[in-house]
Amino acid sequence: MSATVILSPRMSGIKPSPASVLRRRARELRAAGRDIIELSSGNLDFPTPEHVIAAAHQAALRGETRYTDVDGTPELKQAVQAALRRDHRLDYRLDEIVVTSGSTQALFNALLATLAPGDEVIIPAPYWAPYLDQVRLAGGTPVVVPCAQNNGFKLRAEDLQATISPRTRWVVVNNPVNPSGALYSREDLSEIAAVLLRHPDIWVLADGLYEHIAFSGAPAPTLAAVEPRLKPRTLTVSGPAKSYAMMGWRIGYAAGPSALIREMITIQSQTTSGASSISQAAAVAALDGAQDVLAERAVILRARRDRFAELVNGCAGLSCTPPEGTFYLLVGCAGVIGRRAPDGKVIETDRDFSAYLLEEADVVVFPGEDLGLSPYIRVSFANPPAAIEEAGRRLKRACEALQ
Ligand SMILES: Cc1ncc(COP(=O)(O)O)c(C=O)c1O
Structure with a gap:
């Protein structure tokens, strides 16, 4: 029964x-x-690089099998800090960084920590579908803004402006975009930033999970680096999943204002207690190792x-x-x-x-x-x-x- x-x-x-x-x-x-x-x-069909797997193995043999700090091991947080500096010239303190179980969890914790019923999150379409349900689960309302094919499926500044309401809390800016593969240039992001500078209460979820799968030969630009005046209200999210073919290791991270990061860590401490210790050791090797x-x-x-x-x-x-x-x-x-x-x-x-x-x-x-x-x-x-x-x-x- x-x-x-x-x-x-x-x-x-x-x-x-x-x-x-x-x-x-x-x-x-x-x-x-x-x-x-x-x-x-x-999923990518590539294997996780061998030196990354070796680092995980060594960590397990060394006994790194206990809970780590909720916000991530100091080694991984330092590796994230260095990667953000290397790839984007972005400087974050360690209390402005949190390691999560996949970037999915970073996004969700941020939304859960900040949304009240009726709050709106602007999501450019086509989109990665979980943004919508994450917003709904966190009690907010997703507001979809279509991005025209004749603009390369990229969000136009005027369409963003027209979608903003007094209830808008966040705008999602994913670069490059899953599913269209669109790549926002620094100029494209500057146009979006110009709109957001006029709306000081709106925050930005900058999702750069595919930042290294950009055929321009350089990491995809990210909003906080392009417009430093937005950095105090931008959450820069990424992870090793796609860059290093580490989808199943479930590591992600977010960097942003410490007041928000602190709340995300509180949620994490009461839900997952943090990311896998072995996977964190592997991610250190991915971020710190050879980038060829x-x-x-x-x-x-x-x-x-x-x-x-x-x-x-x-x-x-x-x-x-x-x-x-x-x-x-x-x-x-x-x-x-x-x-x-x-x-x-x-x-x-x-x-x-x-x-x-x-x-x-x-x-x-x-x-x-x-x-x-x-x-x-x-x-x-x-x-x-x-x-x-x-x-x-x-x-x-x-x-x-x-x-
Ligand atoms: C745009 C985008 N953001 C975030 C994620 C979450 O990835 P993960 O939780 O594996 O880091 C994905 C996964 O496919 C994605 O496509």
């Missing part, structure tokens, strides 16, 4: 995403023996990007522009909407198209509906070349089979 779970009102409006439904179905198909190509995930891996991997990803974009643009009804950062192609699929699959079903949405691709072509893609932009899908090129070639063939066949 099962009991009914009585949910908190906090859960209203929080639902499993279409992408998670597709991934569950993909697991079933894989368990049934189907060879499914995963293009929807945020960043440029080497960016070159590999760039070649994969170009090849996958070529394959996708060869599919009837699909189109994409190679992005300037991240490892995602945002693919317009307006050309397949309204067409009929061999089983007679009409593809009406990008969710339908994603389901069709999974059932008929054995590829999992991310529906744009989940990213605040339709009709689009997001596909990852952080996959081995053979998988990219095969995915390209399957996508082409699936598009050709539509009538």
Whole structure:
């Protein structure tokens, strides 16, 4: 006999995403023996660098297996401090830095610490979907501002200005952007900063998780560095997950005013007690060690990007522009909407198209509906070349089979 779970009102409006439904179905198909190509995930196929794994191993052997300081080990906080100085010329004191279990937790703790019911958080679309549910869980209201394709999916200063209300508390500025791969230049950020300087009560969540996957050859600029007058109300968030292929180690960090960092640490002390000791030792090695891996991997990803974009643009009804950062192609699929699959079903949405691709072509893609932009899908090129070639063939066949 099962009991009914009585949910908190906090859960209203929080639902499993279409992408998670597709991934569950993909697991079933894989368990049934189907060879499914995963293009929807945020994982890179690269291994974590060997010296990083060795550092974790050594830390475990040294007995670094206890709780650490809630806000992170002094070694990792110093490594974060040095990385922010090296990559962005940003100076933060150690009491302005907190280490978290993934950057996801840094973002959530900041929102939880600051939002009251009715407070608004501006989120440019297309977006990384968890921003919305994090805001809702923290009691706030996400306010989505669409970013036009003809502006490279970047937030325009005038659109930001028009979206600001007396209830706006935060603006999310993700650079480069998951899912569009758009890369804001220093000039782009200066235009956004000019608007924010006129609104002294609005804070900035600067999410730089993909900062080193920028094909310009330099780390993606971040707002507090571009406009120092905004630094006292900016939370600079990042982590080693994407840069060093450390997704599963669950380390992130945030740097910002100590008054906010202190509250985030209080939340952390009462919830997770801090990040994994072994993962923190690994992250020190990633941030302090040789950085050549960043440029080497960016070159590999760039070649994969170009090849996958070529394959996708060869599919009837699909189109994409190679992005300037991240490892995602945002693919317009307006050309397949309204067409009929061999089983007679009409593809009406990008969710339908994603389901069709999974059932008929054995590829999992991310529906744009989940990213605040339709009709689009997001596909990852952080996959081995053979998988990219095969995915390209399957996508082409699936598009050709539509009538
Ligand atoms: C834009 C963006 N921010 C934050 C995160 C959170 O990453 P993590 O918690 O692994 O550091 C992700 C993960 O994919 C992301 O795409």
